[in-house]
Amino acid sequence: MDAIRLEEKFGLFSEHWRPKVVAAANGQELKLIKVQGEFPWHRHEAADELFLVWKGRFRVEFRDRVVVLGPGELVVVPAGAEHRTAAEEEAEVLCFEPAGVRNTGDVIDTEFTAPNGARI
Amino acid sequence: MDAIRLEEKFGLFSEHWRPKVVAAANGQELKLIKVQGEFPWHRHEAADELFLVWKGRFRVEFRDRVVVLGPGELVVVPAGAEHRTAAEEEAEVLCFEPAGVRNTGDVIDTEFTAPNGARI
Numbered sequence: 001m002d003a004i005r006l007e008e009k010f011g012l013f014s015e016h017w018r019p020k021v022v023a024a025a026n027g028q029e030l031k032l033i034k035v036q037g038e039f040p041w042h043r044h045e046a047a048d049e050l051f052l053v054w055k056g057r058f059r060v061e062f063r064d065r066v067v068v069l070g071p072g073e074l075v076v077v078p079a080g081a082e083h084r085t086a087a088e089e090e091a092e093v094l095c096f097e098p099a100g101v102r103n104t105g106d107v108i109d110t111e112f113t114a115p116n117g118a119r120i
Numbered sequence: 121m122d123a124i125r126l127e128e129k130f131g132l133f134s135e136h137w138r139p140k141v142v143a144a145a146n147g148q149e150l151k152l153i154k155v156q157g158e159f160p161w162h163r164h165e166a167a168d169e170l171f172l173v174w175k176g177r178f179r180v181e182f183r184d185r186v187v188v189l190g191p192g193e194l195v196v197v198p199a200g201a202e203h204r205t206a207a208e209e210e211a212e213v214l215c216f217e218p219a220g221v222r223n224t225g226d227v228i229d230t231e232f233t234a235p236n237g238a239r240i
Contacts, residue, residue, distance in 0.1 A: 001182060001197070002195070004193065004195065006192040022194075023194060025196050026218050028216070048145035048146050062121060067121065069123055075122070076144070078121065096145060096150075
């Protein structure tokens with residue numbers, strides 16, 4: 001029940017594509033992610049993902065459309081939808097999803113698959 | 121799978137303490153709330169509530185402590201914890217919680233209890 005400050009939390013790490021859990025509620029986790037470049041195409045069979053941009057510009061690509069988000073803009077990726085996220089320059093993004101979701105979904109990628117449940 | 125812009129959505133309503141659902145994911149809802157003044161004390165027996173401040177200053181009071189939040193700051197109110205929210209001046213707040221949660225929890229208040237599931 002303490003205040004969690006996004007600015008402070010984002011200042012505690014620098015690596016890209018490594019989600020950090022900052023809060024949990026109702027079996028869901030709020031994760032902070034720094035992104036830059038392109039993430040692999042993947043899907044989460046059983047989990048929706050809500051992305052909310054905190055800083056910078058962030059792209060969520062589906063096979064048939066691209067959603068471009070700036071600060072204060074969000075999108076929900078429905079369970080099962082193949083998608084790829086990307087950012088030309090570093091961006092800071094919040095992700096709400098069920099606890100235990102693998103960041104690369106159905107894909108295991110030696111570069112991008114991140115340890116699960118890392119807290120900060 | 122469209123972009124949802126918080127600035128635009130907050131611009132669509134003006135009343136206080138009336139949550140507006142802007143997105144749903146995994147049985148949870150993301151609600152926008154404009155707040156000013158003091159909300160009644162209440163608890164949600166079966167739901168955690170995550171509050172993230174978008175604009176202004178927002179207070180979450182527990183019986184034994186007060187958490188003051190500014191923009192980009194959040195707190196999780198655990199299920200069962202009695203709490204009261206408040207703001208001296210108007211603030212804009214995001215709330216993540218399970219779909220169908222009554223805003224006043226175990227209390228029915230003629231002024232503050234809001235219709236559930238209002239979307240914007």
